[in-house]
Amino acid sequence: MRKETSKGVIVLGTTKMAEFSGIVVYRKDYRERDMLVKILTDRFGFKMFFVRGARKKGFRLSAAILPFTKATYIGTINDEGLSFISAVKEASQYQAICQDIILNAYVAYILGLAEAAFNDNHPLNEWYIKIEKAISLINNGLDAAIVTNIVEIQLLGRFGVKPNLRNCVICHDNTGICDFSESYGGLLCQKHWHLDPNRLRLDRRTIYFLRFFSQVDIMRLGSINVKEETKDKLRLTLNQIYNNDVGVNIKAKKFLDDIKKWPHIVLNDDR
Missing domain, CATH: 2.40.50.140 (Nucleic acid-binding proteins)
Known part of the structure; x- marks a missing residue:
């Protein structure tokens, strides 16, 4: 018909x-x-x-x-x-992405993660716009690792994993020092740290960016600077969440993990 x-x-x-x-x-x-x-x-x-x-x-x-x-x-x-x-x-x-093997890998990972979250033949709706924006930001020079972290955190809900990063999961306090608990699925304030001896023991700055990335509107994202030490902690934290609670295997992710083992001179050659 x-x-x-x-x-x-x-x-x-x-x-x-x-x-x-x-x-x-x-x-x-x-x-x-x-x-x-x-x-x-x-x-x-x-x-x-x-x-x-x-x-x-x-x-x-x-x-x-x-x-x-x-x-x-x-x-x-x-x-x-x-x-x-x-x-x-x-x-x-996306010229900058095509000419840079590392940016290429970050974008391949973002697309692979989105594909795992939505599967084929399912419209992404607003997520198409977000993914397109993330790729554009990376192509225009925004820190690819940070853009990727934002996508990773905000995509967790699509995998049925949505940690509470707004306040303490026990008393809902959002004013004090918090840490992340996988067992409780989110933040624990200092008063309740005793409930999880295996909490991740993250510093305040890492917790701040986890919370910020979970709420930021990527469509309005401007420049953002994060110290390398904090970026490493964010990466380790998200690796742990994805490995333990999500379990997807994206080929480009292994390449990104291997980059950390490359000699510093290689990573900075002609850049």
Whole structure:
């Protein structure tokens, strides 16, 4: 049955001809001449697209299917299985991200985390805008580690893990010194530290940023400076929460963890 909606989408059963925006997550070779391209779309969530002839020299849409490309596409969207791209209206790359292996890894991790949180074929709604903004901030020079921390903390709820970072989980006091307790699922004020001998024993600055990152509107985020020591503690804390309570395995995350082992001179070469 053919039906045109108010948004200009032509529906043919479970197939939709649509215009949509998206960010290329990754691509992989398929058969001799084709490619499969995973795109985070603004209207349909994560979708896998079959692109015929993408490996041929001079392919007309080649620039629009490069990883970390943002574009407006026209194509066939299937509710299940592969979808198809027929045309591209405009496309641009996140240049700074494409040229920096570390920024590349941070963005790959953010996209991988979002994919794990939402799965394929589920619209992200406001989270598409947040992810797009996070990538733009990283591309424009904001600290990639901090932007990633914000996304990690605010995505926890999508995994069914939402620690109370506003106040003490026992008495709801938010004025005193607090620490984080995995057992109690959030903050414990100093009066209740005795309840959890395994609390994380975080310093006040780390707790401050955990609380701030859980509430900050990423759409309004400006410059932010965090000491390297605090960034390391934030990283260890979020690693512990994700490893113990979430359990997702994102390939780019291992690379980011391995970066810490690289010689300092390598990390700062030509930067």
